[in-house]
Amino acid sequence: MDWTAARVTLELAGCTTLILFVIGLPLAYWAATTRRWWRVLVEASIALPILLPPTVLGFYLLLATGPHSPLGRSIERLTGELLPFSFGGILVGSVLYNLPFAVRPFTSAIAGIDRKLIEASWCLGISRLGTFRRVIFPLAWHGILTGLVLAFAHTVGEFGVVLMLGGDRPGITRTLSVSIYDSVQSLDYAAAGRTSLVLVLFAFAVLSATYALQRRVLPV
């Protein structure tokens, strides 16, 4: 097995999960509590990657951050590197592509909390942030954890976006799924088989853990 690819994969999945935790929670809180009608449009945009092939997202991101776009040039000036074919590039792609896998479980967990509990906390003088920390998070943690686990696992298995945006640079953008593709291209079926088996076992373990998590009920 390609251990360098395994390290890149875990780094990518770890960073993606962390970023989704930070930006996904406020997004989910907003989606679960707002009464604005255009909430449905935001939710639909977040869910788009579930239906779209990863190549579509990869294609648009390549265009938007390539050397011919103003955004791409300013990123290059700022970081000294273009986004496509860098670790940052596959990270951005994988965050966007995994948004629904994190935000949807977050949202349903938060929406499942009785709104009166949140209002009771406000009436007791506790800020929105404090209420999130002391009421929403403790009551929604299993949904939040489910979202994080799914996002992590889905990033580990991601192929299309990574290949489109990252190319195949060993140690930088070559993940396990890309290395399987490489092995098959070079007719090394044994290596492809070993890596594939690892990913199958990993996915199975993660899904089992997720279902176990969803069955778990808080002492309510």
Place this chain on the structure above:
Amino acid sequence: MNAELVADFEKRYASGTIIRAAFSQPAEGFFSTVLFGPSGSGKTTVLRCLAGLERPDRGSIRMAAQTWLDADAGIHLRPQARGIGFLFQDYALFPHLTAERNISYSLGQIPRSERRARVKKLMEMLGIAGLEARYPHQLSAGQQQRVALARAVAPQPRLLLLDEPLSALDAPTRQQLRQDLRATLAELKTPVVVVTHDPLEAVSLADQAVVMSDGQIRQKGPTHEVFSRPADPSVARIVGVETIEPGKILEVRDGLARVQVGTVELLTIATTFSVGPVYICIRGEEVTLERGQPPHTSARNRLAARVIALHPEGATVRVNLDCGFPLTALVTRPAAEQLNLAAGEMVIALIKAPAIHLVPR
């Protein structure tokens, strides 16, 4: 001028429903206003507007010197900044926290020892000491109600808002807590606005009543006056209790109480009462009228009454009587005709003992 809570606002919904409210009450010391009306009358919306959980489209709310709402100036104070205690209808206790942690939820800024002392004192005062470590699902409805009340008053709010505080309880518990609640509220010396659809709850808890239906205020004034002298038949139908008079329990024996009301004595059921002042509440349809010498009857209260006035209301007639205290009876139109009821005539009013409800005064 004394500090007052002055509310005058309007909330519009996209569906076309409009809720309007205008009332005031003292903002210091114990004084309670009841928002009374059938479900869907908008009373809970008014309470939520006072809390800042809903934003009215027009009008203002002022609490003493502080402006909570001024729609014209775009001022809408957050619920957190209003210093209120809100008791939700189903109590909304935090399911992941023990009773003690629920009550101390808002007391994070206070030193630990003082916090503990305050929670302990509240739990003792409300009779829930010993339940500190229980989670909400391990408490009875009555205990949950008291934990929720303790949680609401723990930060020493300037105004207490109670949404149907007793409706989630079974009848015997409700009767017990109804008496306790008024005593507790008086002890806390906090102004209260309470929403209810239960007339006995309204009479026992509130100094001032605001009767609402269809989003509008129909009548407001001292509770006892609003309930015993509804301004019009629609209010009378809403309040449902035609006679409310102050009385005094003279004696309780075998579950029955002798109550002095005006110049007469009534016999009533007294399950949890002892000698002392009360209000008696009698619904108009519970009063039977007779002429002449009736045969033996099971009704314990037979009162000679003079007809003061008759108010026909559709199929029924509202009869104002003087039987030693003002009493209102509701009889059908044929019955009124058969009895030849007219102002000045003498009749006998019969009231069964269980039809006279007592509420603490």
